[in-house]
Amino acid sequence: MRIDSSDHGEEQQRRRPVIALSGASGYIGRNLLKELTADADVIALSRNGDERQDTDDVTWRSCDFYAADDAVKGLAGADYAVYLLHSMMPSAKLTQGTFQDMDVILATHFARAAQKNGIRQIVYLSGMIPPDTEKDELSRHLRSRLEVEEILGSFGVPVTTIRAGLIVGPQGSSFPILSKLVRRLPFMILPRWTRTRTHPIALSEVVEALLGSIGRTDLEGRIIDVGGPDVLTYAEMLDETAQLAGRKLRFLPFPLFTVHLSRLWVSLVTGTPKAMAYPLIESLIHPMVASNQHHVEGLSDGKIPFREAAEQALEEEREQEKKAKKKKKEESSTSSVADAAKRVARSDVRSVQRIILPPGKNAAWAGGYYVEWLSRFAGPVFRAEREGDISRLYLLGFRKPLLQLTYDAESSGPGYACYRISGGSFAKLSDVHSGRLEFVQIEGTRECVVAIHDYMPSLPWVVYKYSQAKLHLLVMWLYRRHLLRLKG
Secondary structure, three states, X not given: OOOOOOOOHHHHHHOOOXXXXXXXXXXXXXXXXXXXXXXXXXXXXXXXXXXOOOOOOEEEEEOOXXXXXXXXXXXXXXXXXXXXXXXXXXXXXEEEOOHHHHHHHHHHHHHHHHHHOOOOEEEEEEEOOOOOOOHHHOOXXXXXXHHXXXXXXXXXXXXXXXXXXXXXXXXXXXXXXXXXXXXHOOEEEEOHHHHOEEOOEEHHHHHHHHHHHOOOHHHOOOEEEEEOXXXXXXXXXXXXXXXXXXXXOEEEEOOOOOHHHHHHHHHHHHOOOHHHHHHHHHHHHOOEOOOHHHOXXXXXXXXXXXXXXXXXXXXHHHHHHHHHHHHHHHHOOOOOHHHHHHHHHOOOEEEEEEXXXXXXXXXXXXXXXXXXXXXXXXXXXXXXXXXXXXXXXXXXXXXXXXEEEEEOOOOOEOOEEEEEEEEOOOEOOOOOOOOEEEEEEOOOOOEEEEEEEXXXXXXXXXXXXXXXXXXXXXXXXXXXXXXXHOOO
């Protein structure tokens, strides 16, 4: 890794650079963290970072990038930042909304925090985007990865994007699905997507590409495709993986088996949650081969063949399965304050929807107008009142508000508005969660994501889930429809 500090003074040249690593406890993050400390000090960011032990080179911080304030605090003091976040898996007991809209929030908060902290460069690990494919023709997963890339670069901080296809490693998402398929099936139906060509790359070489990009000013604003020496179809990778696993797997070509049927079948066979399996399988219809246009010497060309990488990954999988069983036994006999926090978290709500703003309007306007519209829309059964920064929603005949929202002027701005859930009979206030209603505008567009985070309902869970939660979705749909009719 080369950190370019030539333009930052003699004092900064003498000290080691500081790198903020988001997703530090995840699959890619753990492996990258091991390598970063040779040349840099690391701020390792995780939702449970306070439970980790700091070292001379690594400072752990708890950071929830769904919270704008957390993002700013998390990146404080860093010179460079690595973005390894995604939101496919639910992050609350009840999650309403698409992972694409949640990715918008994570990326926007991260990019804005990077700007506020003077971060010199963001390095982002994305998916391989097929050339000559329109954005609206991409799968949900790849379209979201591309949108995140655009958002990260929209706040003025230089971004270097590493795009990879199938990453061959013992954990993560795609390769473990392949290995489970060959281990659990007596024969394999080959839909049309299994003939799609992709450019697999070993996990260690993805880590090397990330390392080699940090601090390089010549790569700012660049896209870098990375791939190994082999370009294979998914059928060929399944066959190779079966051989390495000692399985004689029979293949039955069946081109009429659609990707929508495949995603359900793969999820059931492998045990991969639908929230993760569906977007990934949908992406397999796209060829993912590194482009010469995005080639960077020394970073793009992986040297490890698929067979060698897969063999190592399968061996590491077996070792990790043994360790996981042992760890599960040990954890079952312990408890902590963190466990209590997790129990509370089982009652929280995250609900995210996307709206289109009228011409010339921003997130701050959408937040203020929402309370006004809600009062007109729901009256006379409901009424809304505003007193300074505090808004209250009342039910007809009741003196106590159902919800009280307090506008957070310090955190908010034209493109971001935050309202803290500060009271009301429908809200259960908690020391663990800070419930809030946010309006997050996608920079440079009229799109705005409206989100409820860390909301703790006071109603019994079943009652809330099938009444208040459904009503909120209806109200947001109607608000979106209303805004589309406004001309600005």
